[in-house]
Amino acid sequence: MRRYHFAETEDKKWLPGSIRSYMVDYLRFMGEILDVYRPSYEIIRKLCRETGERKITDLCSGGGGISLRLAEELKDEIDSIVLSDLYPNTDSFRYLASRNSKISFITEPVDARDVPDSLKGIRTIYSSIPHFSPDEVKDIFRSSFTSSNPIAVFEAAERKISHLLVILIFTPILFFLFTPFIRPFRFGRLFFTYVFPVVPVLTTFDGIVSVLRMYKSEELLTLAKESVPEYRWEGGCIRDGMRKVNYVTGRAV
Ligand SMILES: C[S@@+](CC[C@H](N)C(=O)[O-])C[C@H]1O[C@@H](n2cnc3c(N)ncnc32)[C@H](O)[C@@H]1O
Numbered sequence: 001m002r003r004y005h006f007a008e009t010e011d012k013k014w015l016p017g018s019i020r021s022y023m024v025d026y027l028r029f030m031g032e033i034l035d036v037y038r039p040s041y042e043i044i045r046k047l048c049r050e051t052g053e054r055k056i057t058d059l060c061s062g063g064g065g066i067s068l069r070l071a072e073e074l075k076d077e078i079d080s081i082v083l084s085d086l087y088p089n090t091d092s093f094r095y096l097a098s099r100n101s102k103i104s105f106i107t108e109p110v111d112a113r114d115v116p117d118s119l120k121g122i123r124t125i126y127s128s129i130p131h132f133s134p135d136e137v138k139d140i141f142r143s144s145f146t147s148s149n150p151i152a153v154f155e156a157a158e159r160k161i162s163h164l165l166v167i168l169i170f171t172p173i174l175f176f177l178f179t180p181f182i183r184p185f186r187f188g189r190l191f192f193t194y195v196f197p198v199v200p201v202l203t204t205f206d207g208i209v210s211v212l213r214m215y216k217s218e219e220l221l222t223l224a225k226e227s228v229p230e231y232r233w234e235g236g237c238i239r240d241g242m243r244k245v246n247y248v249t250g251r252a253v
Pocket of ligand 1: 010011024027028031059060061062063064065066084085086087110111112113125126127128131
C-alpha cells in the first residue's frame with residue numbers, strides 16, 4: 001500500500017483542547033495496558049549506554065504515551081523524562097508527573113520541527129512520526145543533529161489493510177469498554193464518549209489516517225541517512241512476543 005498524507009483532526013488548531021486530550025489519553029491508556037512499546041525499552045537502554053545520556057526529551061507526547069512505563073522500566077538508566085507537545089496536555093502531564101518523580105513536562109508548545117536547543121537528552125517520538133511529511137521528518141532528524149542530541153523514533157502501527165481494519169473495528173469497542181477507567185477522571189470524557197461520541201469517532205478517523213500515512217522503517221531510515229549522513233543510524237523491526245515495533249535511532253558516531 002502506498003503512503004497517503006491526509007490530515008488528522010488532531011493536527012487542526014480548531015479541535016477543542018479537551019477533546020484532543022481525551023483522544024490522546026486513550027492512546028496512553030491502551031499503550032500502557034497492552035505495553036505495546038515494550039520492545040522499545042531495550043533500544044533506549046542501548047542508546048543510553050552508547051551515548052552516556054540519562055535524560056529523555058519526549059516530543060509529541062500527547063497524553064504522555066508510555067512515559068510512566070519507560071520511567072519504571074529504565075529507572076536505573078534514566079534520570080528524567082520531559083514531556084512536550086505542540087498542544088501540551090498539561091492535565092495529563094501533571095497526572096503522570098505526580099505518579100513518577102522522574103517525569104516532568106513543558107507547559108509551552110514545543111514544535112517537534114523546531115525544538116529549542118536548550119532541550120537536551122535523547123529525543124523520543126512515539127506513535128507520532130506519520131504526522132510529518134518526508135521533508136519535515138528530515139528537518140526533525142537534522143535538528144537533533146545540529147543540537148547534538150540522539151534521537152529515537154518508534155511506531156507500533158504499520159501501513160497495512162489489516163491494521164486499518166483493527167483500528168476500525170476495535171477502537172469504538174475499546175472506548176466503550178475502557179473509558180471509565182481512563183485517568184485523570186473527567187465527566188467530559190464520559191459525555192463525549194457515551195452521550196455524544198465525538199471522541200471515539202475522531203480517534204477512529206485519526207487512527208485510519210495515521211495508518212495511511214505511516215512510514216515503513218526502511219523509508220524512515222532512508223530519510224534519516226539522507227538528512228544527516230554524519231550520524232550513526234540504526235533501524236528496523238524489533239519484536240517481543242506478539243509485540244512488534246518499527247524504529248529508527250540516530251546518534252553521533
Ligand atoms: C498520536 S498522538 C500522541 C502520541 C503519544 N506520543 C503517545 O504515544 O501516546 C500525536 C501527538 O503529536 C502531537 N503533534 C502533532 N504535530 C506536532 C508538532 N509539529 N510538534 C509537536 N507535537 C505535535 C499532537 O498534538 C499529538 O499529541
